[in-house]
Amino acid sequence: MRIYFVKLLHHLLLYFLVTIFIATNLFIFELLFARELFQFFCWLALEVIFLYSLVYFLKIYFKYGISQKVSNLGKGKIVPEAGINQTEKLKYEAVLANIGDGLIVTDKTGNIITFNKAAESLLGWPAQEAAGKHLQDVVKIQYGEEKFREDAALTDFEPNRVTSKSAAGDYSLYFVRRNGTKFPAATTVTSYTEGDEVLGTITLFRDVTTEKNIDSMKTEFISLASHQLKTPLSAIRWYTEMLIAGDAGQLQPKQGEFAANINTSTLRMIDLVNALLNISRIETGKIIVEAKPTDLKKLVDTVVADVKFRADEKKQNLKVEIPDNLPEINIDQNLIRQVYMNLLTNGIKYTQGGGEISLSIAIKEGDIVSEVKDNGYGIPEEEKARVFDKFYRGNNIRDTERDGTGLGLYLVKAIVEISKGKIWYKSEVNHGTTFWFSLPIAGNSTGDR
Amino acid sequence: MGNKKAEPTINQTATVATPTKKILIVEDEKLLADALEVKLKGAGYETFKAENGQLGLSSISQNKPDLVILDIMMPIMDGRQMLTKLREMSEFKNLPVLMLTNAGTSDNMHETKFYFNAVDFLIKSNVSLEEIVAKVKQLV
Numbered sequence: 001m002r003i004y005f006v007k008l009l010h011h012l013l014l015y016f017l018v019t020i021f022i023a024t025n026l027f028i029f030e031l032l033f034a035r036e037l038f039q040f041f042c043w044l045a046l047e048v049i050f051l052y053s054l055v056y057f058l059k060i061y062f063k064y065g066i067s068q069k070v071s072n073l074g075k076g077k078i079v080p081e082a083g084i085n086q087t088e089k090l091k092y093e094a095v096l097a098n099i100g101d102g103l104i105v106t107d108k109t110g111n112i113i114t115f116n117k118a119a120e121s122l123l124g125w126p127a128q129e130a131a132g133k134h135l136q137d138v139v140k141i142q143y144g145e146e147k148f149r150e151d152a153a154l155t156d157f158e159p160n161r162v163t164s165k166s167a168a169g170d171y172s173l174y175f176v177r178r179n180g181t182k183f184p185a186a187t188t189v190t191s192y193t194e195g196d197e198v199l200g201t202i203t204l205f206r207d208v209t210t211e212k213n214i215d216s217m218k219t220e221f222i223s224l225a226s227h228q229l230k231t232p233l234s235a236i237r238w239y240t241e242m243l244i245a246g247d248a249g250q251l252q253p254k255q256g257e258f259a260a261n262i263n264t265s266t267l268r269m270i271d272l273v274n275a276l277l278n279i280s281r282i283e284t285g286k287i288i289v290e291a292k293p294t295d296l297k298k299l300v301d302t303v304v305a306d307v308k309f310r311a312d313e314k315k316q317n318l319k320v321e322i323p324d325n326l327p328e329i330n331i332d333q334n335l336i337r338q339v340y341m342n343l344l345t346n347g348i349k350y351t352q353g354g355g356e357i358s359l360s361i362a363i364k365e366g367d368i369v370s371e372v373k374d375n376g377y378g379i380p381e382e383e384k385a386r387v388f389d390k391f392y393r394g395n396n397i398r399d400t401e402r403d404g405t406g407l408g409l410y411l412v413k414a415i416v417e418i419s420k421g422k423i424w425y426k427s428e429v430n431h432g433t434t435f436w437f438s439l440p441i442a443g444n445s446t447g448d449r
Numbered sequence: 450m451g452n453k454k455a456e457p458t459i460n461q462t463a464t465v466a467t468p469t470k471k472i473l474i475v476e477d478e479k480l481l482a483d484a485l486e487v488k489l490k491g492a493g494y495e496t497f498k499a500e501n502g503q504l505g506l507s508s509i510s511q512n513k514p515d516l517v518i519l520d521i522m523m524p525i526m527d528g529r530q531m532l533t534k535l536r537e538m539s540e541f542k543n544l545p546v547l548m549l550t551n552a553g554t555s556d557n558m559h560e561t562k563f564y565f566n567a568v569d570f571l572i573k574s575n576v577s578l579e580e581i582v583a584k585v586k587q588l589v
Contacts, residue, residue: 231551235481238485241579
């Protein structure tokens, strides 16, 4: 409604000006013949004023078009276009500069074009100095406690995709300040684009020292609580054992059965506490690889001997294929034993009765690759990304197999990785799962973390 | 010390005449110490108990055990401190000590074995009494 009114006003004004112009000219023409010079000059002056107004009006009218002027009028701001950009630009700059997180924007070559206040104070670089430098020269990053890696930079992102460098609960990424000190950081690196063309990157980061401290307090709590749990658990275990052994007199069959049940539950509880302790150790970096030259076949045989009864209970076929010519490998026996143990018990647990579980080992390009395969329940497609997550348990097995902590594969992955190996798998629901993990034949040296 | 060294060789050949082997259990958790005592006595050993490192050291001087089963986390004097002191006493430099603890991890196990010359290191909750007795039989 308002727009129409304004439009009408403009048309009337234009009509008015044009009319006056014509009338004035006609009048001047008359005056010229009348030769009344003083009056003539008065009207001439008036005409100049009218003409000037008209030209000015027409200039605006044709330059910006009525609609734009109207819409600007509607918003209460008639400002030239360049002016809009200037104001908005200042506003955006103020917003970016004052974001609480560190913000660095680079062009497509990686040179810094924006470096906000938070980035200045977090990294110890003044924005003027950082601007124009390559991101890699300003932001040095480091993973975990390992030494600074020259190649570790924030540039290994994939264009058109948000790369999250630090997931919740993972505090292993550090940013190194200009003075060489470092702080744990959470960061996301994104590329910004115009159409298909990547124009540069945006790095947002913040200091997560507080979160990291809380996390380590949590880990210490788990560790302390677990140690405190282990003493009474040891007492329950040993006294139950003595009951079963008849140290307090021979038990009636039913009493013996009950004592055996207590024993089974206690052992389960101890396993759980140990798993929690191992996790807290891994997360605090306290786990140390104590590597010894190891005959892998012997090690695997002892694991298979330990888990065979579980497969027998479910009438499953447990096959083991290990070549005789395996070289000795330098590994931490306790840790690697845990890997085979967890993968095999998982295979047995998550495969229906009568199914098949197989373990085979092969040498491939400087690695010893172990394969643990089952034809069991499999991992649902939508949950595959979470297989190695702490406390993850598959939706399809949670009800059928209540016994499980969701810590097994998390530990397996952590152990394989600190042993310089890799782990991967494939799985199909109701067809089974195969896990592979590789260990370098060169092995580990004691003290690896 | 000379006598001590001579004894085992005699014992191995003449089992019947073996004087009972003495084992000192240094453990502050009474329940655990009692359980160990029951089992070790059942296996034919003479046992002594001490609740902390300090009492452990005086019991060692007094009873001259053949083996010490030693906990780590204890009040007054912990297992590490006791072991350090024990290794400073020339008479007990080579006295076999079996560490039995719940505070253990594979890394401090390595450290303890290395620095204090303990014969082995077991995690309480991970071993049965049967396994402990078997280990003891292996050691003395």
